[in-house]
Amino acid sequence: MGDCCGGERKDKDTEHTENCVDTPACKEENDTAVKNEQKAYTNSAQKQSRKTLVMLVAIVAVVSVSALILFSMFTSGRTNNGSALLQTPPLYGSNSIDFQALVQTVYPASGFVLPIKWGNSVKILLESGALNMTALVSAIEASKQNVTPYETEIMNGVFNGYINVNSSDSAFLLYVLWSLGVNNNNYIINDGPISKFGNPDQYASTGGYLPLGRLQLGALYILNLTASQEQEAIDVSEKTFRPCCNNPAMFPDCNHGAAELALIEMMSAQGYNESTIFQVLRNFLSMYYPQNMFDEAVVFASQGINFSSVPANTTVSYSLFSAAGAQNVGNYIQKYGLIPSRSASSGGSSCSA
Structure with a gap:
């Protein structure tokens, strides 16, 4: 008897089959062969599906990790080791803290000399009308x-020394830096968050600018920064906060934020590195938020840390010097009774001069 007739035994050019038989047994054998082929195909498809699923899971994992990295990069300005400080109980109580020495460190009677020169920046602001001298004097x-x-x-325009900040010059410095911060042509003003979110004229630093002169938002070419200097300014501004709000200098929506930005841009343009810029920012902000900076110094002293040795970028970070950070610092002081006369947390501060 010939072989059973199967699909593979058929002549490829005709439907004729040779030397084969087609019995019920052969039909059953052929059906079994077909089922086996279908089963093999199904198993292969399932394996391929599992491989595809594994690949998709891997892709999702990579995308998730990438998103996490991007999120961390975006929020890097809001993380700092200052948060760990507030989770550690103090080693020393108020009786062991030299408060008078801390006052002199944070808010010296003579103020601070900031190693920055005005150049022709104030002259340009006045000549352009961005600053009106009569209005500026009235504001002071x-x-x-x-x-x-x-x-x-x-x-x-006849002074060529360094900038002073003290109790006598704080208003003048704030107003002039505010003007420089919002009017100088730079990436942070023209392409940063303040221009991308909402109306850039609605913020306190812009909408409330009229008493100083004519706002020329990001239009005056005063400070010329290289690409690397501009990037440095961006990096520092993302990590510099103030107790009146939770916004960094990258979002200068108030007068102090605009003043911070001006200092950062001036120092970058004059070749200073990040470490020096942060130190100047700490000294500058100490004069406008002395209570908040003093509170920080008390917390560090309670853990045996000399405030002068603390990295300046830590002292102006989100975890310690934003409105939320200042509130947490105040809560820490109250919780452990580090300042006996303090009945409530100090929290943030206002944006007034």
């Missing part, structure tokens, strides 16, 4: 300060 007097000979020299 409204802050209960008088225009000093030093400030007059700056406004007249």
